[in-house]
Amino acid sequence: MSERYSRQLVLQGFGVRSQNKLSKASILVIGAGGLGCPALQYFTGVGIGRIGIVDGDHVSLSNLHRQVLFNTADIGKLKTEVAFQKLTAANPETIIETFPFAIKADNCLDLLENYDVILDCSDNFGTRYLLNDACALLNKPLIFAAVSAWEGQIAVFDNNENGLRTNYRDLFPNQPGSHEIPNCEENGVIGVLPGVIGTMQAAEAIKLITGIRKPLINQLLNYNLLDQSIYIIDILPAPAGSYELPADRIEFSTRRYQEISAGTDSDIIEINVEEMHDLINKGSTIVIDVREIHERPSLSTKHIQVPMSAFDSSLPDEINEPNIVLVCQHGIRSLAAAEKLRSKYHGQKNIYSLAGGIARWYGQL
Template sequence: MSTENITFSPAEYARYNRHIIIPEFGLEAQKKLKAAKVLVIGSGGLGSPVLLYLAAAGVGTIGIVDFDVVDDSNLQRQVLFGVEEIGKPKVEAAKQRLQSLNPHLNIITYNTQLTSANALEIIKEYDVVADGTDNFPTRYLVNDACVLLNKPNVYASIFQFEGQVSVFNYTNAAGELGPNYRDLYPTPPPPGLVPSCAEGGVLGVLPGIIGSLQANEVIKVVTGIGETLSGRFFVFDALTFEVRTFNIKRNENNPVNGKNPTVTALIDYEQFCGMKAVEKTIKEISVEEFESWREAGENFQVIDVREPNEYEEVNIGALLIPLGTVAENAEKIDKHRKVVVHCKLGGRSAKAIRELEEKHGFTNLYNLKGGITAYLQKTQQTV
């Protein structure tokens, strides 16, 4: 990217002074940031710190891809948003927050799901991609699009207490191309083996740590300072504070850019991974609504999809059908009245509802938000 015509106003010089006075950084690196166009895919747990720090650092053009809306369950880790943004499209809330942080930027929003139909068209306009997605179909999609377009892909992922960071498809100063996501993971894991953050949870501070490292790698890729994580895979354990870095290499059998590539265009990544990139929205009910139904004497059924030992420890009198047996016990669930499904926190029950809706045609199921834990907290009982 050319910096020949890049200039700064007095206000920008003052803002970026702490960058410019670093001998290894200087004015030229700051110009490169202003000239750069960075696409951030996902504005959630990882996207929040990435966007905040890239905007603060002075990346001139930032694109944001996200089709979700802000939910109160996001605020435990998505520090880009506040309670006043609940219900708003994330890209709109993100743009407003970033412009208040740094008005000298160009923020472009894409309130849409990234798919095989639009990925190349969107990504081709940017110099660097930061992948903050949370599902395998989109990770493979982003990787393949970046490889086909020759764009560096700064990758990060989080789950529970562990975070991972790397830089894929990066060409160094010597002209050597580094590995990409498919060199590390040629094929996705079996469907259901790796739970999502919605099902398994994530420590709220972890996305801040990993997302900041991801933003750091973006800045290094853009400016050319330091050594990027290209060819290396960084793993952080928040519980033990252990850090491991693995070396990764290009694989000549890589289907996208190996010796004999078989993927020369974007494919159906949901089919490839055996899972959906975006789960269908399910109906939910809050603890307060659940209690109001009970108090009003409404006729509805309650299903508990936890394990028997969890049920024995504490329950609210629901019919026990463990998640693994839901399909074979579908006939026990009433199709002619409202049915509230719950687990401990809401992840397993959401999975049960999706299975029942897709395979057995249920349309009357409601997920209890926060599960039995939220119910017991609201009613001041103990687990």
């Protein structure tokens, strides 16, 4: 066996058997961001046979403090493309497959089916609930992690048919509404935090695949970077009726997993960049950037800026255009702004939010 893995091969309890399991394994990483970058690097290092990367975003300057696979010269490039080059250069023995688009209900099951282990390295609740339900449906092991400010959470939902079976909905049965989520800019994160948590995800995947010791199955690990504390709790299944997982593929495909849930009576339409340009070309459309003044990149599409921090006071008294398109960095604040406008205009305007925000459509705005 190759010298490349010699240091781990001599580890007590590891050996050729574990290395073979890793080289036969396949892992799908959803999100090549703060969590995904370190996980991908260690998966490549340890010699995972095949790794899939799902991410539709382009590298931006504000990513670099935590997304350690990328450097300044990569700004504007597709994350999956840069990751492919760097990871293949690091270890040509690992097959890297890239999927440069957002994961959705209509492509999710086909993607997940081709991999042994799924890593949730996403940055929004819609994707987290989508992956949770898909993994439960397909009996795929899911390694979940998320961060906020100085803290992280990680859990392993094994989803095998034997023994106690839990999933993310046993922790939080329903997707939080937009008013319950801190916005993308406001919350902030120190780069090293997703580095620690993403590395923990990689460690759990390696334990799960090799069968060495016990991964965090049916447990939630809470990590606090400020005092380096770890607090692990046992997850029990929620009482029957607390939530409903999709029973089959058809039910799964008809469920709506929004990036955030914008309420039940929503008449806000989430659009992609082409639909946005179509609206602009047709005329009678105003684009409102709700990001703060200091946020970059700036939009080259004609727009007005109404920062979310002073939205009500800075909004023009009269908007003449019947179509309003709201944009922000990741499409989360723009949905909250759209809700505000919906209650202001009571159906007199067509209100749109750019799904995925400027991060997703970098270079096309």
